[in-house]
Amino acid sequence: MKTILLTGFEPFGGEHSNPSWEAVRRLDGKHLHDGSRIVVALLPCAFGAALDVLGTKIRLFAPDLVVCVGQAGGRADLTIERVAINVDDAPIPDNAGSQPIDAAIVADGPAAYFSTLPLKSIVQALRAKGIPASVSQTAGTYVCNHVFYGLMHLASSRHAIRHAGFVHIPYLPEQAAAHPGAPSMSLNMMVEGLMLLLEISVSVKLDSHISGGSTH
């Protein structure tokens, strides 16, 4: 039986909740159609510490698929990240008070890693189900990108991990209510969307040949 590790973050930036953990924890113990079992983990919103927890969980569960999820306040849809870059450049301190600037995540690591999720097939399937989604060309330079890069670096040497990637999700409506004009998504839709993303990730052999790019 395959194991899928799904992670969310604790709140940051003055928020009282983090939609990534709210959504992810609802999938704990669930099974996919192929029998794969989902395990979940909560990551601290802190450089270094987040990757320590992720590494421990990966060693513990030996997952076949790892998807990390983070909050992107201001985005309106589920954004499947294409690429993680080897730099920490924090516009605000993390939850441990650290604010690295232009620091490599992995010294001598490659400049970037591409997601190994079938991005286009995921976006296509989500939209077909009426769930707003798109490919994103940047995961930023904060803890989300840090975890995404660290995950892909780990996965590059652990061949048991067949697919790995990162998804950004919008504010929950109750968060957006405190940020007038900010878009949001219901928790139910986030949960449904993540479940579908996992199903597509374990079943699609060849990603769809459709554009998910942008001119800039």
Next chain:
Amino acid sequence: MKTILLTGFEPFGGEHSNPSWEAVRRLDGKHLHDGSRIVVALLPCAFGAALDVLGTKIRLFAPDLVVCVGQAGGRADLTIERVAINVDDAPIPDNAGSQPIDAAIVADGPAAYFSTLPLKSIVQALRAKGIPASVSQTAGTYVCNHVFYGLMHLASSRHAIRHAGFVHIPYLPEQAAAHPGAPSMSLNMMVEGLMLLLEISVSVKLDSHISGGSTH
């Protein structure tokens, strides 16, 4: 027993559904805490015809409260409109092919009418329930503003209508899935939000003294 008339629109602008009607029709026949009964009506997205239907329904039901609801694709929250202006200026043709430009809605009518809903109390109550909402200073110059102005003009001479106003609502998620990057709101939250708006509208005597304004 009081009667509340709630209206939604048919689809326009190439959409296959209109969230205003999807939400409104789910409230047909429902009762508020004070016993008021909701009746609903579908308005055509057409200048003139929409007001004809609205007028007929108002004469038929003799409502105490009338709230018209319309789709505002691109907005992220429930926007409670403050003011209706006496002009039709259509950027696209309506569903009957008409595209009036700078035409008065009511010849010799006043330049504008203010909503008589308790805007601030509504926004306050919605946010307190975790439903994104704000006051809007413009309902545009298309069929929504046309209906809003026509409604307020009617209400100004029918004293049985104690409150009247207009609410714009975002795309449904399945619409936003076809407009990458556009915000949306779940149908459940729209329905819950409209119900709460009606409860506040019939119960609040004096609107909250908080700002809902904008610098421009």
Next chain:
Amino acid sequence: MKTILLTGFEPFGGEHSNPSWEAVRRLDGKHLHDGSRIVVALLPCAFGAALDVLGTKIRLFAPDLVVCVGQAGGRADLTIERVAINVDDAPIPDNAGSQPIDAAIVADGPAAYFSTLPLKSIVQALRAKGIPASVSQTAGTYVCNHVFYGLMHLASSRHAIRHAGFVHIPYLPEQAAAHPGAPSMSLNMMVEGLMLLLEISVSVKLDSHISGGSTH
């Protein structure tokens, strides 16, 4: 010889300059093609006081045309305002510390006044000259709308004022440099745009029949 009164505002909201005054003062004493002479005035960013100064200047200069200009940080183009509404609802205090909420500007005044500038011809002429411009359906509910409404109220009883209106302009580049991501416009283009707006305002007899509306 005709006189044109053009006004700008002092800085507000923490800014060190206000593009409206920077642009307007460069047009002081200039003449239009028809010989009209421009006089300018600086308005305080304060409810009441701004209208006091405007009224004094109008009595002093007896202008044929009055155009008030204000800053709209976040907008990208010259926005020609269509309508002023009879309400002050300040999201932030004005420069005198006043923050009115839902207060009428003129007790028993009409709900709104429409601009008497040829909005569509102005936008058309500006765009033809490569100057970004559009019609705006709301001037907000702060000091700008307050001045716009007060101006139109005055003009409604002073028939010597043949046209009157309000224009919002973007940040200057040096302001936008402190608001990452905010749009701006060069001072030269603002000055050129306002001059063209005045030329069109004094020369056009019948506004262009093109849409400047919005669906919401």
Next chain:
Amino acid sequence: MKTILLTGFEPFGGEHSNPSWEAVRRLDGKHLHDGSRIVVALLPCAFGAALDVLGTKIRLFAPDLVVCVGQAGGRADLTIERVAINVDDAPIPDNAGSQPIDAAIVADGPAAYFSTLPLKSIVQALRAKGIPASVSQTAGTYVCNHVFYGLMHLASSRHAIRHAGFVHIPYLPEQAAAHPGAPSMSLNMMVEGLMLLLEISVSVKLDSHISGGSTH
């Protein structure tokens, strides 16, 4: 004497001009304070062909510094790109009709290259001069990113090129006039900004330690 190669693009996407070439060509033959001489080149907006021209010009001029410039319609400021990624994913066909999807730019090339311009010092200097600027975390996946990646790949093996990078610039006002609501920047400011960027690039030894990152 040092040589600086500055490139711009031909128009694409239905535009009649490209601000990158309009700005770049005005700097042809100019000298920096240290005596460096600027040479310019026009690149076709076409995958492959653009890199062919760039490679030819680099061999011809043997520049010490190469900065490629491209149009980012919708962005409001000069955005200094941080990273180029090894993928072409075109949302629209290029000027030669080609629309690659998820294709590597350099087979077996690294996933990404970081700019070797002093990004933070550049942004700091531009803002200090009142020119809106910021660091961008994505150059997209179209011809701009293609050229940026190809440039950095070339530079990685040509040690004579001491610095190389990419800058996106907004629409010109005359373009924005045809895209209502789109931000723009004057040609003069673009030219001044690029000149300042080059001065900083040749003179700064150690980039400023300030954040230019984003949370997502």
